[in-house]
Amino acid sequence: MPEIPPAPLNADQLAWSCNPADLPFETTAELSDPDGIVGQSRAVEALEFAIGMPRAGFNVFALGPEGIGKRSAIRRFFGEAARSAPPPLDWCYVNNFEEPRKPRALALPAGRGAGFQSDMARFVDDLRASLRSAFESDEYRTRQQAAEEEFKEQREAAVAAIEERAEKRSLALLRTPVGFAFAPVRNGKPIAPDEFQALPEEERAEFETALEELQSELQESLERAPIWMQQAREKIRELNRQTATLVAGRLLEALFAKYRAINAAWDFLNQVQKDIADNVEMVIAAAAKADSPVEDMADGNPLLRRYRVNLLVRNDADASAPVVYEDDPSYDRMFGRVDYRAEMGALVTDLQLIRAGALHRANGGFLLLEARKVLMAPLVWEGLKRALVSGAVRIESAAQALGLLSTVTLEPEPIPLSVKIALTGDRMIYYLLSAYDPEFSRLFKVAADFSERFDRDPEAILLYARLLAAIVRRENLRPLNREAAARTLEQAARLAEDSGKLSGDMQRIADLLQEANFHAGRDHAETIQAVHITRAIDAATRRVDRIRERLHEETLHGTLLLSTAGEAVGQINGLSVLSVGGFSFGRPGRITARVRLGAGELIDIEREVQLGGPLHSKGVLILSGYLSSRYAPETPHSLRATIVFEQSYGGIDGDSASSAELYALLSAISRVPLKQNLAVTGSVNQQGQIQAIGGVNEKIEGFFDLCAARGLDGLQGVLIPASNVRHLMLHERVRRAVAEKRFHIYPVQTIDEGLALLTGRPAGERGPDGKFPFESVNRLVEDRLLDLADKARAGGPRGGLPA
């Protein structure tokens, strides 16, 4: 088959051009918002499935690059699903009277929590006031006094009886600060010690005997005093219990009636009533105690706070299920926390200081999180999985979760969890989690894969225009006229790097429209026009292309060596893409190859100095396979070849230069020069087929700009993989030059096609004799390889490339 080098592309093939006349509107103001999520049918199906599937584990991971509307799509779906879902329960924490360290979680119907909280707060206030009033009442005091008096009277009666007997035996009972003492008297007058000593022996003995007996009697009587006191205390306690339970019962009566139908609240009220009865003395003391400033700050007396309710999550009975987006998913904000209050230099806490997290707020509804933030926040990912697996939210500090905290603190009862979670993140995170976290695929069963590109067809174009209209309205911008819309659509195709697609990166499109609106404002235009879009694109490029411009200048000045005319052996213009701060541009670079007699080594200098990435190294090693299979397959190769990117001082990765390296290598082996007015991009496989690469537009434009700066001579051009033609969305300056035949873009499918273009002679196909045609490039390559092999056999280096 005769070899015909591929024809250059014509200008129409270099980009998709949107004809404004095809757009059925004057300005985007005429367009309504799109009805659904544009161009994401796969993701939409996944979201619909996840939302409709009520079982655990069917949470969503929305994967795709930033800016393509994952969050807004999920919010929209969640919002719609939430509207038709009932509001979830209100959740409260109340005291656990049996184990105060572990507050109990209490569920109430939506909208009833706030009322219950305020009712219990009022109950505590009323209890305090009523108890104070009851215990200060005349009735209570009289009964209390009566009990105390009874004790005193018992004691006084006992003392009086002793006193009476003492009088009869001429002894007076005296009160001292430390108890009772007897003093001898005569005729009602005390006997002084001197007088006493002067008494006759018998009389003294009589006194002493009486003293001993009465002291014994007094002791015996007073020993019963503690028992009387105990009895009196018991009576007072019973009085207190009756009074307090009566007061509390009256106050609770209304609450029992109000919460009769809510079992959880009813049970709690019963517990409150029992606790008051069981702890009357404490409750009375708390009620009677004046609030200290510290207690005022701490929301009242701590003893009475035990009856208060901490409303953790409140919902509106008339509302729908919650949709929560937590943009700062720290551990505390996700799972809730227990706060502490400084009191007299110590940190204290109680159940009123338990705070809800995002999981509590989203319970019964939907929660949207960003995967990267969740994974970056310490312990949050593990905590989230634990909550989903156990179906409950447990509030504990991060230190507790790590087992580092031994301080006594609260352990609130876990709250049952029922929530649909959507994580958003880029694909790498999804794939890494899938690969390395066995629980991930069990808990996030639904992948909603958002595409960053949409197929471009007339229907999609109109839908995209409506999307632009929606952005304009949302951002309060000027409407786009149809030329501006057409220009934006072209830019969307350029961002998609595919003339048959439109970019889904709506954030970049929105940024473009905002900047264009700014320029339209400067021009006092009522609508955004095509010129404003172009100006915005150019200005955005201009702001970030300092490095591109610098490299361009250095090449023009000859600091960076690159020929755009003439021929050279073993030397070719390769094309690479540099990305700096999100801005990508093409950079032409010289690739050279050198060969000599050797042991079949193909040396990639980039790899040798560890500047070549694995993909680049792979591309170079493929060249070795190509050489072995294409040329002299029965003979071990005996060459030593080196390949290098000249004046490249940074890392190189990717295999998009592998075809250029192969051309340079074949040129070096065959000694056939390559045209320097052409540049090459494309990877190659072992069969010599040229494969598609990325960044084709930037690469072409990079070489074009250099040639244009030096002067287009009509011979310059770029060889690109034929499979990349559909990705072309070249700048208008390139299209114009191609249309004027001052620059050429060649779609190449094989190495042979490329060789023909680069050398100006046929590459050559093997004939029936198994040989390449005489003077063809391939013949020259093979002959040189055989020659090197002969020389090697004749005494050169041993070994060679495998046959």
Added chain:
Amino acid sequence: MNLREESSRLRVVLTLDAGELDRSTLDVAANLAARLDAELTGIFLEDARILEALALPRTRVQSAHGASGAWAPGEMLRALRIHGERLRAELAAAAARVQAQHTFEILRGEPARVLPDVWQGRDLIALASRTLARELSTPLALRTTYAIRTDRRTGARPVLVFCEPDPALRETLERLGFLRKEPERP
């Protein structure tokens, strides 16, 4: 309330001994002094018989809780002083609560001998000790009238003793609700 000129202000004396303080009497006396714009005087009597009794052989002090032991007069004197200071503080606090003027004195002697002299010239006497009231009932009966009122708040029944009853004072006390008529003691 000024029943008399400032120079002849009403005087209320609260008599205290070493026994247990009857706080309800203290409160009533203080309250009464405040309501009558009277001066409240606390008199603590250190009963001299106590120290003499302790000097006798085999005398023991029996605590109200049943404990028993010998006390030297010196130790008891210190206990009396401490008790007196505690009473002084209690009186001051009670007077401060109702913003009444007050004084406090400590005397030593036998109650029946010392107190009638102390009470001379006083308008009202409150006895914050049942024992004291019982012990002194005989010497006071001839020239005093008892007026007993139950304190509504505490339910206590302090003993108030009029010295040389003044009809105007009695009328005022009745109007203020401090008195409940009791049959005049013979």
